[in-house]
Amino acid sequence: MTLIVGEVRKLLTIRTALWFALASVALAVLNGILVSLASGTLDEVTEKEEALGGMPLLLLFFGAVAVAAEHRHRTAAPAVLVSGRGPGAVAAARLVATGAVGLGLAVLTTGAAFAVGVPILAAHHPGPDLTAAQLIPLAGGCVLAGMLSVLVGAALGGLLRNQIAAVVAGIVAYFVAPSLIGMISASAVDYTPFGSLQVLTRGVHGSAHSVPASALALAVWAVGLAVLAVLAERRRDLG
């Protein structure tokens, strides 16, 4: 627990989290406004849900940048040295801490998007308004997608130890890999992080996967990459 608290303090004492929070909220609000006002008539529940959901790309980048920064600024080694714990334990604590801060960012982003988007949808579009029973699972899916994206990014940052490489790897994992996989098997795309995100944020309709199944698929990706990052850290030098 000491390690996790220390790593959370690290994240909260630099501006990275603040800037990503501001950018992510601004983007979510902008997305909500643009989609709600400029997408023609949204008169179906699924269309309205889609207008509120968004790809948590900035949150993915936040995880990648925050964790890779530990190596860029050589702050990973002091944490290992003073704590008396192994690099693997410190890396695991860092990923948990980044995930926890990411959860906060995801809640903030989703909250902002909903606070702006829901009234606009209700005021400007015909058809049924979104009910609490529809909004709550959608919000939950968006928050979960955001937090797990942070964890995916953080794991990539830990694995690659380079901010640019980690961001590029995140883009490849989310956008390029699904296209390549889709050429082999269209149904396999649903199992990729991008496919799972699409279901969680209602970016796609009629998927063969349910929301819980997609959440599980994304969680497996995130946790799997995180475990890989921790195992790699245990085997690598910090000098």
Place this chain on the structure above:
Amino acid sequence: MLTAERLTKRYRRVTAVEDVSFDVRPGVVTGFLGPNGAGKTTMLAMLAGLVRPTSGRVLLGGTPLAQRRPEARTVGVAIDSCGAHPGRSARQHLRILAGLARLPRTRVEEVLALSGLADVAGRRVGTFSLGMRQRLGLAAALLGDPEVLLLDEPTNGLDPEGIRWLRTLLRERAERGRAVLVSSHLLSEAAQTVDDIVVVRQGRVVHAGAIAALTPASGVWVRTDEPGRLAEAVVPAGGRITPDAASGRYLIEGLDAPAVAEAARRAQVDLHELTPRSTSLEDVFLELMGARS
């Protein structure tokens, strides 16, 4: 306190450190000298447990590092791979480390004062000069008042006052029975501070031992018009006399200056110069480097 036991580190085909063994003793400041690329930083990182040796092991108080990981109270480290985020203040950086080490916040203020950073503790590290960053690294290493201190080129960027402060700090720690290993390329600085010396070249130890044994008074330079009579006087007393054509002087080895003066007085040989030859650490260092190149 800290023992390197046949340490070797290879990066693919490059051998950075090869079969290195030495002790960092308590109550002693050990100097770690070597030219650039000799493997000093890799060696320090291995001693700190940050880099895993390809073979060999490091013992901390007789226990392998694999079984006893260093922490703030046992080993304090200020090497290149230990940095501070430029966006954090010095105080935030140290508080985070203190929290990770379960040390009280009061200790942070103590080391800030000790390292002369108290007045700038609220400033971002990114605005610090090299010397201030060195002091911050030292403050971080001192947080847990560790048994062993490992410092890589700690005088880099320090002003003369800072160097004197560091020298005093290291001597005080040694007097309190702590072990200190400090790498440096400033040989004159090392000569003033260290008790033991480890000289490395191309990843190998070429000398390890007390500095006093490395830089003994080693002969007496004399100038005389009667070298033959002087030789007759000093050789029976155990001296050896060698002419130095370049300077026109004679080097007498095996006797100290008072003994040479006494022998010359008894033989009634006039001496125009009598100068003890002391070997500087730099001379010995260059000799060690050259002798094995």
